[in-house]
Amino acid sequence: MSLAGKSAIVTGSGRGLGLAYALELARQGASVVVNDVDQSVADEAVAAIHAAGGTAVAVVAPVGPTETAQRLVAAAVESFGRLDILVTNAGVLRDKTLWKMTDEDFDTVINVHLRGTFTCVREAVGAFRDQGSGGRIICIGSPTGQRGNFGQTNYAAAKAGIVGMVRTWALELRKAGITANAVIPVAATAMTETMPYFRSAVEADSRGEAMPDFFRRDLGFGTADDVAGLVAFLASDEAAGVTGQAVGIGGDRLQLWSHPEAVATEYHRGGWSAEDLGDRFMDLFGDRLQSVGESFPPLPEELQPEEPRPEDPKPRERQPAADPAGS
Incomplete structure (x- = not known):
């Protein structure tokens, strides 16, 4: 596999997952x-x-506005003569429970993740279509967008929306030879460094050692480098037949996420009244109601964290999330 002669944009690529991509x-x-x-971060990445x-060249600008998308595409075309690949990774977090989340908290995350993905993809597709040689769109999703997560209304909405857009773009862009896929990463980030549950994995990685198998296999939790290979594959000619997919990766685990499908169907002649539903809903669907959020198994005894040290931050008001995508 080779990407020789191709040009790529990776948003939010100064550090972390984006830099690995x-x-x-x-x-x-x-x-x-x-x-x-x-x-300075962009210069260090270059x-x-x-x-x-x-x-590589750098464009220093916040993702979200159309003007940034235009600058990014112009930089690729002016510096390298063309654009072939777009990876939309830039993101921010403003985690709060629903009743504490402000308009600004919500809008900031939606603007960077969701609007930023939209504006960058729209601009890149214009370049792809002008060139007439296809292209690759790779958008970074999250397990939070697939299943929800406590304290992340804004992030869950943005990441779920990104996967919805990817499926739509796969339909719209197929004839132009442009693929659109979402990557669902689970990897060590700055946030997981503060979580006792992941401490032994993060500390092993910081020492240059392999993470314990419990994390890499059972949880599918690994390093940013573990995710980067999937991004490169989806950017390649070998992935020309892959589009509209949400692909999860982390540690030793690779997953293909399903599209939402009905898990149970029932019929009632004449339709369903409120009384009918009150009488029958739980009998029909009670044992098939879908779970929400992600659950993590107990840590093996040998991986249990020590008692919190004085310098440890207070626990967050939500379950661990291992996948904030962005710089």
């Missing part, structure tokens, strides 16, 4: 437009790609 795309031969809101023998 940019480095892997460059390693496979693509020229990369790096994006971050911090000039330097890292250059040091590894790759080619």
Whole structure:
């Protein structure tokens, strides 16, 4: 597999997951437009790609506005002559329970994740169509968007919306040879470093050691580099037949998420009145109601964290989430 001669944009690629994607795309031969809101962080990412023998330029701008999308695509075309791949990774978190979440908390996350994905993809598709040689759209989703997560109304809405857009784009862009897929990563990030549940995995990784098998296999939890290979594959010619999919990856685990499907169907001649539903709903569907959120198995005894140290942050008011996508 090779991405030689191709050009890619990776939003939110100054550090973390986005940087891992940019480095892997460059390693496979693509020229990369790096994006971050911090000039020094973006410059360091470009330097890292250059040091590894790759080619990259930086665009420092917040994702969301159409103007940023235009700058990103223009940078790719002006610097590398074309655009072939877009990875929409940029994101922010404003975690609060529903009754504490402000309009600003909601709008900020929706603007970067959802609107930013929309504006960047719209601009990239214009370039793809002008070139007439297809293209690859890879949008970063989240288990939170698939199943929900306590304290993440805004993030769940954005990530679920991204997968919905991907499925729509797969239909609209098929004839142009443009694929659109979502990646659902589960990887160590700055947030998981503060969670006692993941401490032994994060500490092992920081020492340059492999994470325990419990995390890599049972939880599908690994490093940013574990996710990057899937991004590179979906960007390649080998993935030309893959579109409209949500693919999960983390640690040693690869998953294909299903599209929402009806799990049970019942009929009632003349339709369903409120009284009919009151009489029969739980009998029909009570044992098939769908779960929400993700549940994590108890840690094995040997991986149990020690008692919280004085410098440890207070526990968050929600279940652990291992996948904030963004810089």
